[in-house]
Amino acid sequence: MKRHLISAADLTHDDATLILDTAEELARIAGRSIKKLPTLRGRTVVNLFFEDSTRTRISFEAAAKRLSADVINFSAKGSSVSKGESLKDTALTLQAMGADAVVIRHPSSGAPHRLATSDWIGGSVVNAGDGTHEHPTQALLDAFTMRRHLAGGPGGGPTFHRGPGDGTGRDLAGRRITVVGDVLHSRVARSNVALLTTLGARVTLVAPPTLLPIGVEHWPCEVSYDLDRALAGCDAVMMLRVQSERMNAAFFPTEREYSRRYGLDGTRMAALPEHAIVMHPGPMNRGMEITAEVADSGRCTAVEQVANGVSVRMAVLYLLLGGNEPAVTTHRTEESK
Amino acid sequence: MSTTLIRGAQVLGGETRDVLIDGGLVAAVGTGLAADGAEVYEAAGQILLPGLVDLHTHLREPGREDSETVLTGTRAAALGGFTAVHAMANTFPVADTAGVVEQVWRLGRESGYCDVQPVGAVTVGLAGKQLAELGAMADSAAGVRVFSDDGKCVDDAVIMRRALEYVKAFDGVIAQHAQEPRLTEGAQMNEGVVSGELGLRGWPAVAEESVIARDVLLAAHVGSRVHVCHLSTAGSVEIVRWAKSKGWDVTAEVTPHHLLLTDELVRTYDPVYKVNPPLRTEADVLALREALADGTIDCVATDHAPHPHEDKDCEWAAAAMGMVGLETALSVVQHTMVDTGLLDWAGVADRMSFRPAAIGRLAGHGRPIAAGEPANLTLVDPAYRGVVNPAGFASRSRNTPYEGRELPGRVTATFLRGTATVRDGKLV
Ligand SMILES: [Zn+2]
Numbered sequence: 196m197k198r199h200l201i202s203a204a205d206l207t208h209d210d211a212t213l214i215l216d217t218a219e220e221l222a223r224i225a226g227r228s229i230k231k232l233p234t235l236r237g238r239t240v241v242n243l244f245f246e247d248s249t250r251t252r253i254s255f256e257a258a259a260k261r262l263s264a265d266v267i268n269f270s271a272k273g274s275s276v277s278k279g280e281s282l283k284d285t286a287l288t289l290q291a292m293g294a295d296a297v298v299i300r301h302p303s304s305g306a307p308h309r310l311a312t313s314d315w316i317g318g319s320v321v322n323a324g325d326g327t328h329e330h331p332t333q334a335l336l337d338a339f340t341m342r343r344h345l346a347g348g349p350g351g352g353p354t355f356h357r358g359p360g361d362g363t364g365r366d367l368a369g370r371r372i373t374v375v376g377d378v379l380h381s382r383v384a385r386s387n388v389a390l391l392t393t394l395g396a397r398v399t400l401v402a403p404p405t406l407l408p409i410g411v412e413h414w415p416c417e418v419s420y421d422l423d424r425a426l427a428g429c430d431a432v433m434m435l436r437v438q439s440e441r442m443n444a445a446f447f448p449t450e451r452e453y454s455r456r457y458g459l460d461g462t463r464m465a466a467l468p469e470h471a472i473v474m475h476p477g478p479m480n481r482g483m484e485i486t487a488e489v490a491d492s493g494r495c496t497a498v499e500q501v502a503n504g505v506s507v508r509m510a511v512l513y514l515l516l517g518g519n520e521p522a523v524t525t526h527r528t529e530e531s532k
Numbered sequence: 533m534s535t536t537l538i539r540g541a542q543v544l545g546g547e548t549r550d551v552l553i554d555g556g557l558v559a560a561v562g563t564g565l566a567a568d569g570a571e572v573y574e575a576a577g578q579i580l581l582p583g584l585v586d587l588h589t590h591l592r593e594p595g596r597e598d599s600e601t602v603l604t605g606t607r608a609a610a611l612g613g614f615t616a617v618h619a620m621a622n623t624f625p626v627a628d629t630a631g632v633v634e635q636v637w638r639l640g641r642e643s644g645y646c647d648v649q650p651v652g653a654v655t656v657g658l659a660g661k662q663l664a665e666l667g668a669m670a671d672s673a674a675g676v677r678v679f680s681d682d683g684k685c686v687d688d689a690v691i692m693r694r695a696l697e698y699v700k701a702f703d704g705v706i707a708q709h710a711q712e713p714r715l716t717e718g719a720q721m722n723e724g725v726v727s728g729e730l731g732l733r734g735w736p737a738v739a740e741e742s743v744i745a746r747d748v749l750l751a752a753h754v755g756s757r758v759h760v761c762h763l764s765t766a767g768s769v770e771i772v773r774w775a776k777s778k779g780w781d782v783t784a785e786v787t788p789h790h791l792l793l794t795d796e797l798v799r800t801y802d803p804v805y806k807v808n809p810p811l812r813t814e815a816d817v818l819a820l821r822e823a824l825a826d827g828t829i830d831c832v833a834t835d836h837a838p839h840p841h842e843d844k845d846c847e848w849a850a851a852a853m854g855m856v857g858l859e860t861a862l863s864v865v866q867h868t869m870v871d872t873g874l875l876d877w878a879g880v881a882d883r884m885s886f887r888p889a890a891i892g893r894l895a896g897h898g899r900p901i902a903a904g905e906p907a908n909l910t911l912v913d914p915a916y917r918g919v920v921n922p923a924g925f926a927s928r929s930r931n932t933p934y935e936g937r938e939l940p941g942r943v944t945a946t947f948l949r950g951t952a953t954v955r956d957g958k959l960v
Contacts, residue, residue: 282847303849304720304731305801312800326849328731385731408728409736 199311199320200511203331203386208393212366215339217510218503219363224261225506235264238516241294242268243285244323245301250477251323254501255298255332258508264516267292282306286315294318295516304328319515327380332511333476334386336504337433338367338394340496343503344472345370345430368395373425375401375457376435376484377446379408383476384435388416401425403457405446406437422457426466433474434459434484450483460486464494472496535559536950537567541575541911543901545877551580553907556950560903573945573955575911579877582885583615583908583946584862585897587678587707587785588761588833590854591617591648593639594632595624600838600928602639605858606646608836608927610953612858613910613943614646616889616897617836621653622683628653628664630672637674645953649894652676654695654706658684663695670702677893680707682761683808685743687713692747696756703893705783707759708747710768711809715739720849722795722810730798732848735810737765744768748775748782757781759891762835764790764809766819773828783891785833786820788864789855793817793933803844803851804933807837824883825874831888834861838929856927860920862912863939870914871940877914896949907950916942926959 197205206214224230240259242252252268259266271285282301289297296319299307304326311320324330346362372391378384378400391398398416400407411418419425426432437457439450447453454460464473473489475497481487489495536553543549543561550565551558586609592600600608602619609617619636621627627636633650640648652669656662658681669676679699686692686708695706716739721727723734744760748771751758760772763784775782789807794814797805805811823829837854844851857864865884869875875883889898899905919938922930946954953960 281842282850283845301847303847305849306847308801309847312802326731327733382731385729409723409734410725410728413725414728 198515200331200515201308201311201320201322202329202389203334204389206331206390206393208366211335211338211390211393212364214335214507214510214514215342216363217514218339218506221509221513222503222506225502230261231263232261233263234513235259235262235516238264238295239293240264240266240296240298240512241289241292242266243271243289243297243299244269245271245299245306246324248300248324250501251300254504255323255508257505259512261505262509262513264512267294282310283313283315286310286313290316296321296512298323300324302326321511321515324382326382328382329386330382331386331390332504332508333383334390335511336500336507337387337474337476338390339503339507340474340500341367341370341372341431341472344496345470366394367391370396370431371399371429372396373399373401373429373432374435375422375432375459377406377437377441378402378411378435379406381435387433388414392416399425399429401457403447406441423463423466426463428468429471430468431472431474432459432467433476436476436478436480437484439480439483454483458484458486459489461488464489464492474500477501535568535570536573536947536952537565537570538573538575538580538909538911541578541580542877543580544881545579551901551909553947553950556907558901558903558905558907561901573911577913577915578944579912579914580901581613581877581881581910581912582898582901583910583948584613584884585888585892585894586614586617586834586836586858587759587831587888587892588682589617589619589836589858590622590838591619591636592623592838594635599840602636602648603643604926604928605836605838606640606643606648607959608856608858608925609646610946610948611926611943611959612860613862613912613946614858615908615910615946615948616647616649616894617858618649618651618678618892620682621651621680622658626653626657627651628656628658630665630668633669633674633676634672645959646948647897649678649892650674650676651678651680651682651707654679654681654686655691660684660686660688660691663691663698666695666698666704667702670704677702677704678707678759678891679704680709680761682707682709685709685711685713687743689746689750693750693754696751696758697754700756705757705759705891707761708743709761710740710743710747712739712743721798721806722812724795724813726795726798730801732798737767737812740765740809741767741771744771748772748780751782752778752780757783760784762787762790762809762833763820763829764812764816766816769819769823769828773823776828783830784828785831785888786824786829787835788832788857788861789933790820791817791824791868792864797933801848803846803848804855804931806848806851806853807855808853821868821872821874824869825879830891831883832861832865833888834858838927839931840929844931854931856925856929856932859925859927860932860934860939862943863941864934866914866941867939907947909947910943911945913942913944914940916940918942
């Protein structure tokens with residue numbers, strides 16, 4: 196593994212598979228009564244959040260704590276763009292505190308990259324979402340979830356509702372994933388296109404043309420404006436959160452028109468292949484990109500994704516902070532003492 | 533005043549001549565001229581150019597003396613081979629009155645390193661709403677002829693039209709920073725493949741091109757002249773080429789960095805590459821070089837934009853836009869235009885001295901190297917190769933995108949009205 200996790204595009208097929216396999220091993224302890232491993236005892240992980248995201252922060256916090264790391268939550272909201280402390284000064288402060296890893300969420304694209312390539316800080320940097328750029332651990336947890344459900348069953352065909360541990364050592368070769376929504380502003384979409392493609396999946400982005408970035412035709416995926424056509428034959432559909440305020444900047448006329456053309460409702464869900472899953476990174480805008488009927492259905496993995504997020508983030512922290520041996524082997528050695 | 537003899541230089545890159553300077557003027561150009569007690573500059577293998585003229589410099593004084601002053605900026609200009617620079621109006625206070633432009637003009641005279649020709653703001657406070665007292669600035673001691681809200685676009689079509697019309701009374705020119713504001717709200721870099729991947733808000737070429745198209749039509753309509761600042765896209769070149777083919781009085785400049793650098797560099801997220809207008813694509817760079825070579829683009833202007841270290845030592849979105857350029861401009865032009873065979877040294881003299889001086893209506897600069905002309909001269913060693921080290925800059929700021937890059941050519945001497953401001957590559 197590299198020292199930092201900045202972009203899903205930096206992960207090779209082997210890197211990604213190692214993280215997902217490690218996450219599967221670590222996920223097993225989630226079922227135990229004592230969920231802690233001593234692996235990162237004495238190490239300090241800082242959650243540096245320049246932007247509110249309780250969901251992502253507590254996921255990283257739970258991951259670090261289950262590995263026995265010391266966790267410092269540093270909320271620097273308001274961001275350095277306004278009057279607050281600059282990114283550099285904040286980084287120097289964390290360096291002085293001896294942070295072994297900094298998990299950073301920042302409204303400005305590239306801020307984690309800047310932190311990792313500056314001489315401001317010595318520890319590992321984990322991108323927990325930067326502007327409209329990337330959110331690599333979200334893509335990893337999405338891939339983890341897909342792998343559990345979709346990775347090559349007997350005969351290579353997908354099998355629906357497989358369980359924990361399934362998919363270990365496998366990738367997403369040949370799986371068809373449809374990602375729907377505000378691709379232009381979505382760090383989740385960018386990270387997923389990179390990672391899912393690396394893992395062998397075929398990704399189709401679906402959005403109104405206004406919510407696709409210029410140059411998207413150069414991305415390693417297909418692009419469609421037509422949701423209904425893209426749903427047929429896909430193995431997973433991922434609905435991105437769409438902020439209704441986007442209509443004020445004329446990205447689409449009304450919420451109603453958006454959900455009619457690009458929302459997932461029961462009728463559209465029924466058109467999916469039987470084994471296909473419905474994913475959402477959360478928080479969901481029920482009634483906008485997804486109806487309650489779909490969100491609450493057994494095919495929607497949103498809650499499962501949250502649980503998987505902790506396992507994947509444990510794996511990332513473990514591997515970045517020097518886990519050379521398989522995570523759970525280390526754990527067993529400790530246990531047997 | 534003492535006399536100076538430049539011995540054996542290639543005048544405009546052509547024939548080898550001796551040039552005798554006396555009393556601030558070129559006294560003689562010939563061969564085998566006698567030194568007669570003159571201070572001698574041995575210039576074999578070097579190119580003698582008319583002193584360079586920059587139409588677009590940010591000297592930051594008054595108001596932002598932490599990034600540059602007229603003194604430090606003119607010292608940087610002299611090292612870069614410039615004998616005249618146009619100081620942009622976006623200072624604090626804005627150069628929108630006769631008082632401020634005269635202050636800047638006087639500071640330039642006191643510096644002694646380089647003539648400073650203030651640019652006046654088009655509108656009060658660069659706000660784009662009300663015309664500044666253009667006539668008062670034109671009639672002031674500073675004799676302003678170039679007016680610009682640079683940094684901001686005069687986006688209101690009526691204000692732009694009136695400004696273009698009004699300056700005809702004193703042979704002025706409006707230098708437009710072409711940037712449609714609505715299309716560039718929050719924009720961080722060129723809109724294209726790279727911005728899409730990096731998740732940085734795009735700055736479309738059309739935001740520049742649509743304003744240029746409107747302005748050349750307005751200039752034609754009212755029979756005035758318009759100058760396009762830092763043209764950066766292939767599409768802008770096409771519009772200017774078309775306007776010139778109509779015989780309209782349209783001129784344009786390109787910066788050295790837009791002749792060399794592309795938006796691929798933004799992948800580093802290093803704000804040293806953050807600039808307005810943004811770095812564009814390879815295709816744009818090649819179109820700009822071609823247009824500078826064929827004269828569609830009239831001149832090179834540095835858009836020297838000093839910023840203190842802290843304004844670049846941060847994340848991309850928080851960083852200031854701009855690059856210093858005075859001390860590297862000629863090297864970048866040699867690298868991109870001369871060494872590529874697109875332009876000869878006479879062409880460089882034209883694009884970096886004759887034409888910008890003419891656009892700015894600057895007397896005494898951009899003159900031929902001939903007896904009786906003011907001795908504003910620049911001596912260049914084109915064989916020199918050096919790695920850019922900002923620690924050696926005379927500018928107060930260090931925000932160069934070329935640090936660590938090897939560039940050709942070096943200004944060995946600069947003469948302002950016969951007095952050396954630079955000798956042996958060092959400030960006098
Ligand atoms: Zn400008």
